[in-house]
Amino acid sequence: MLSEVTATRYVTPLREGGSLPGIVEADDLGTYVMKFTGAGQGRKTLVAEVICGRLAQRLGLRVPQLVRMQLDPVIGLGEPDQEVQELLKASGGLNLGMDYLPGSIGFDPLAYQVDPAEAGRVVWFDALVNNVDRSWRNPNMLIWHGDLWLIDHGATMIWQHNWPTAATAAAKPYNASDHVLAPVGPDIAAAAAELAPQVTEDLLVEVAAEVPEEWLVAESGFDSPGALRRAYVDALLPRAATIADRISMEAPVRAPSAPPGWLTDHLAEWPHQKKSSNT
Template sequence: MLEEVVATRYVTPLREGGSLPGIVEADDLGTYVMKFTGAGQGRKTLVAEVICGRLAQRLRLRVPELVQIELDPVIGLGEPDQEVQELLKASGGLNLGMDYLPGSIGFDPLAYAVDPVEAGRVVWFDALINNVDRSWRNPNMLVWHGELWLIDHGATMIWHHNWPGAQGAAAKAYNASDHALAPVGPDIAAAAAALAPLVTEELLTEVAADVPDEWLVDEPGFGSTDELRRAYVEVLLARAGTIHERISMEAVAKAPSQPPGWLADRLAVRPREKKSDSR
């Protein structure tokens, strides 16, 4: 289970994301990026963050540590921003925190080289969870202490917004042509060989168990939270074995979200530059 802490101070909002996460301090003296149950996207965003974040960690991808944060809405009484006040009032109880990485910077493909092996692992993982939110326009990756960290997995596992069609979603392809790391030439085959055998029923069951019950209750079509957890396990397990065969990285003609040619060309040579500079 996730460690539980208590928020002691709301520091500042992070307005880059649509859900308006905020930086908070907690009673363990830690600082966290907090995502709220009262945000417009709802608790399923937090469920996705937990399942995908914990799964990434088990696959040895770098994701900030996750905690449960207990929030007393009174903490927002001194907040001058009305929007933030309303969000805090609507989010009393258990929320989600991600370890704040001080000094981290947003991933810039021109400043940080990613080799094809690491890129392949990230793309394969995103295909598994159907992450549609790691494009070159919005990479949702940070560089911290010289290493790549993955953040923001709330827009994943789109099938949990329509459970009757979830099994069909397991067989769907993943279009990675817009992925931030696609121009690097990700080694998908190597990633599948290394990671797919690790995604077992046992591992997925353990990951799903980390989601607090209160974020899973009253889901239509399910008689219990354990039954709902099982549904997450079944879809991810069905995708893991063969998703590498259905990853496409062919650019769509005239797609407005494709990176400009100069960026794609530069990305394509970055891993070779990094290797040649090593001593």
Template sequence: MLTEVIATRYVTPLREGGSLPGIVEADDLGTYVMKFTGAGQGRKTLVAEVICGRLAQRLGLRVPTLVQMQLDPVIGLAEPDQEVQELLKASGGLNLGMDYLPGSIGFDPLAYRVDPVEAGRVVWFDALINNVDRSWRNPNMLVWHGDLWLIDHGATMIWHHNWPTAQAAAAKPYNASDHVLAPAGPDIGAAAAALAPLVTEELLTEVTAEVPDEWLVDEPGFDSTDALRRAYVEALLPRAATIHERISLEAEVKASAGPPGWLTDHLPEWPHKTDKKKSGDE
């Protein structure tokens, strides 16, 4: 299970994310990025963070250490931002913390080169969990001490928002043409050969067991938290075996519609006719 700590001081909000995570200090003297159960995306975001974050770590990818964080909303009484105060009040109890990486910088593909092997592993992993939030617009990766770290896996496994269609959704291909590492020439075949055999039923069972029960209770269609955990295993296990065959890396090339007719219809065809002779013909 994830280590449990107690939040002791709310430091500052991180406004880059839509869920308004915050930097928080804890009783183990650590500093964490805290994601809240009271945020708009709800507890399923935290479930995805745990399953995908721990799975990535077990596969050898770099993800900040995850912890369970107990929050007493009283620590936010001095916070002047009303939005933050309301978020803290709505998030009393168990939340999720990710180890804060001081001095890390956001990944920039123009400044940091990723080799095809590592790029392939990241793209394959994102295809497995159906990560729709690792584009060049929002890489959700950090560079820390010269290494690439993966963060923010809340927008993954979108099938868990509609379990009756989960099996069909989990079987769909993955379009990686917009992935921030697509230009790095990711070696998907090598990644699949190395990582797919590691994604066993035993591993997925261990990873899903790390999700706290209180984030899984009362899910419609499931009579127990163990049954819900089993549903995550059944969605990810077959996907791991074949997803490399259904990863698309090439963007579609669409013909340009061209300028509007009102702008060009009155113009003569090119090359334009002219009555002037070239100077050499005079």
């Protein structure tokens, strides 16, 4: 289950993210990117972050550690930005924290080579959760200590916004033509053979159980948080078994020009010189 911490200091907003996440310090002496329940996208984006982030971790993909984060809005009283103050006031109580990766930089396919095997695992996972937000325009991936990390899964599982049509939406194919890793030639077949058998009912039940109950109450059409958790399981389980056959990809494939990692020696110094943030 997700551990719980309390925010002790609001450091700065991260304006790269549409939901205006912020960097905060917590009582465990850690630094986190906090995503707020009071943001315009609502609590369903946090539900998606938990289910998809924890599922990715269980499948061996790199995602920053997630925590439950308690927020007292009073810590933002010194923040001069009125928009940020309003967001903090609307987000008192339980929010979501994501481990901050200091010195990480945003993924750039011209600077960092991903091999077809790893690209296949990422694309297959994104197809499973219907991630529409991993394009070359907004990769939502970071390079940290030379490795590829996945962030920002709030725009996944679009079916959760209209549960009466969820079964139909979850059965749809996935167009990966615009995926940032499509030009690498992702090995989808190998990824499916490795990952699909791991997405069992038991695993999905465990992952759904990590979503805080407060974010699942009063959902139209469901009489309990448990019933809503089950709906996520029922949408993802059959999709895992068949989605590999329904991934389309029309992007031109370029042959790998180098082993996985930085494409030139001097770029390996970037993480220590140019900082970014996981939003």
